[in-house]
């Protein structure tokens with residue numbers, strides 16, 4: 599949708615300022631610009647949201663349920679999941695939240711979670727890869743994989759692969775990955791993705807995994823776009839959540855007055871999930887309901903030919919790393 603010139607100028611000025619764009623000023627201003635619509639209803643749609651027990655994921659789950667969707671949340675904490683379910687049931691008088699408990703850092707658990715979904719549901723309209731954390735110390739998973747890469751990349755990859763048959767059964771299936779503006783600092787380099795204990799830096803590991811999510815989204819779109827599935831990556835902005843407090847406490851304290859609420863951070867996820875006007879094209883990176891360039895810094899931008907090669911290489915690497923980790927080939 600083409601917006602009036604003044605609205606485009608205001609939006610671009612915010613984007614150029616970064617702080618204006620990523621802080622709560624972004625949605626405060628942009629939601630007043632012409633073209634900011636009511637999010638369409640989601641009646642009859644089924645959405646899966648990872649990390650639906652806290653922060654942005656919980657806000658997205660709640661909003662989708664209020665809009666009429668059936669929402670399957672994946673998280674590790676049953677108490678928090680049940681609390682969300684109860685809260686939503688109280689608000690809409692309908693049991694809209696289905697809970698799946700599992701740890702996405704474990705590939706076998708991820709496989710089990712996908713199996714539980716496929717055994718209970720015939721189709722899925724929306725899959726949101728939201729679970730994530732910035733880990734200050736390096737940790738390895740059950741399968742010996744660096745945790746940041748496992749949770750942000752391999753679990754979404756495996757879940758997507760295993761849920762593709764259900765996505766194909768939906769009318770307008772969408773896969774939405776919650777990336778981060780932190781990825782702007784990093785150039786994608788496959789060889790440096792899974793950081794060794796000697797080289798580990800939590801912020802860098804996180805930013806590289808978030809950059810890789812963008813590369814994977816573009817690759818998924820190239821591979822599966824012809825099957826009507828659209829793949830989107832998005833940045834929620836800077837959001838006041840337990841995850842931000844734990845991963846970047848100083849940043850969280852300093853930016854507190856201008857942080858977004860979880861609902862503001864979740865807005866673009868829900869808008870994409872509901873098929874908001876102008877969201878039909880996949881393979882893009884969104885913030886505040888608008889596709890944004892995934893590059894601010896020239897050195898992080900590959901040529902078009904190189905980007906294609908990197909996408910293919912990352913896709914193959916994910917398959918290979920999952921097979922190595924589980925001792926089983928992905929079909």
Ligand SMILES: NC(=O)c1ccc[n+]([C@@H]2O[C@H](COP(=O)([O-])OP(=O)(O)OC[C@H]3O[C@@H](n4cnc5c(N)ncnc54)[C@H](OP(=O)(O)O)[C@@H]3O)[C@@H](O)[C@H]2O)c1
Pocket residue numbers: 648649650651652653654655672673674675678700701702703704727728729730731732749776777778779833834835836837838839840841842
């Ligand atoms: N907050 C921000 O400013 C910001 C900015 C950019 C991007 N993001 C991204 O937004 C997403 C949500 O973050 P948030 O800020 O809302 O943090 P949060 O409040 O800590 O929520 C993170 C969610 O992910 C789940 N999770 C983490 N590791 C998991 C695992 N191994 N298995 C299953 N679930 C797991 C958590 O489950 P438990 O309840 O079991 O812990 C929780 O539900 C993340 O991908 C984050 O990188 C956040």
